[in-house]
Amino acid sequence: MSVHADVARRRVEELLRAHEEQAVRRWAEIAKASPEELGEIYQALLSVLDEGRDDFADVRGLLADLSRSRARAGYAPADTARAVFGLKEALYEVVEADTDGVEAARGFIWFSRLIDDLGLFTFETYADAREKIILDQAEQLLELSTPVVKLWENIVAVPLVGTLDSARTQVVMEKLLQTLVDTGAEHAVIDITGVPAVDTQVAQHLLKTVVAARLMGAECIISGIRPQIAHTIVTLGIEFGDIVTKASLADALAHAFRRSGFQVSGGGGAHVAIRAERV
């Protein structure tokens, strides 16, 4: 650091110390924040400058707290950054009134750059926090979105909702195969009513899952094939071979009932059985 810069920096420190009360009050006004909170950051900043260090860890820690508490209070990250930038304006008023104009102005440029960095740091803190929330949610979604439900004795179903990518299919397949082991079920229904589009990758994942289930001695039925999906699959040229597919989960259940020799009698149940025979 050149001598000039050093002198300028010291001048800013002196000004910050001498006009602490005024600067903090003005800063709080501009930033629309409490003087106590900002005063603490101001103190931390002063002590770093005082000792001539370039380590702003304490200041960053306080700014991270500020960023978090303001984010919780519903402020946009830009508001928080702008609040930090407010210190420049507060200091500028002090610099303007200073008699030793040149040094103070030079120091102000240096200080301004420092505050820019610190302001952007609050932005980064905000983005990091967001990133973490998104990651957590993605994980939760992966867990949540793949339940294996028992429909009947020996019959399990996996209702798939949303986009099927490799990671999710892996989870679905593992869960389904494990459930087959745990329950000894002989029929598994994979329902894709909630899958918006079936492309070749999704189809391939489904086919692999069915083959894997078969290897374990279970028969798989794919249900929830809506007209637009059927159209697309045919046009793409995907063949499901001898895999049983049904339009609805009810049809699939009826098919599984028939294959396992269950007789359904009574009002609503009879209706299901009749539909199954028509297929």
Add this chain to the structure above:
Amino acid sequence: MSDDRNMADDRNMADDQNMAIASSADVVGVRRLVRSVALEVGLSLVDQTKIVTAASELARNALVYAGGGDVRVETVRNGARRGLKLTVSDDGPGIPDIDQALSDGWTTGTGLGLGLGGSRRLVDEFDLASAPGKGTTVTVTKWAR
């Protein structure tokens, strides 16, 4: 005056949307984008699903075989008919034999080998430009009925 200009810019943005494909999450993004434009253009549910599926195949091809690429979605007009035009381009190794690449069951990867040929059947207009070392550009259009 500046307001007028902003409005014109907005209209351009709505007619022509670009997206980069760099991960499989982007393929999902492309699907979502194409679906929203297809809905706006007035494609039927079956045609929406077809163009979304074609977009998914082409975007994934760019990702798998070229490591990524760019997608451009435009709304086009032919008289009173509206349509969706999708361009997927990449700077990958290119396709040496286009006829072979379009034939069903042919793949150099691990998929079913139906994506490219299937996409051609899913859309109304299909154009593929590619040469070894020159990358690949696929342009498809689906018209509202």
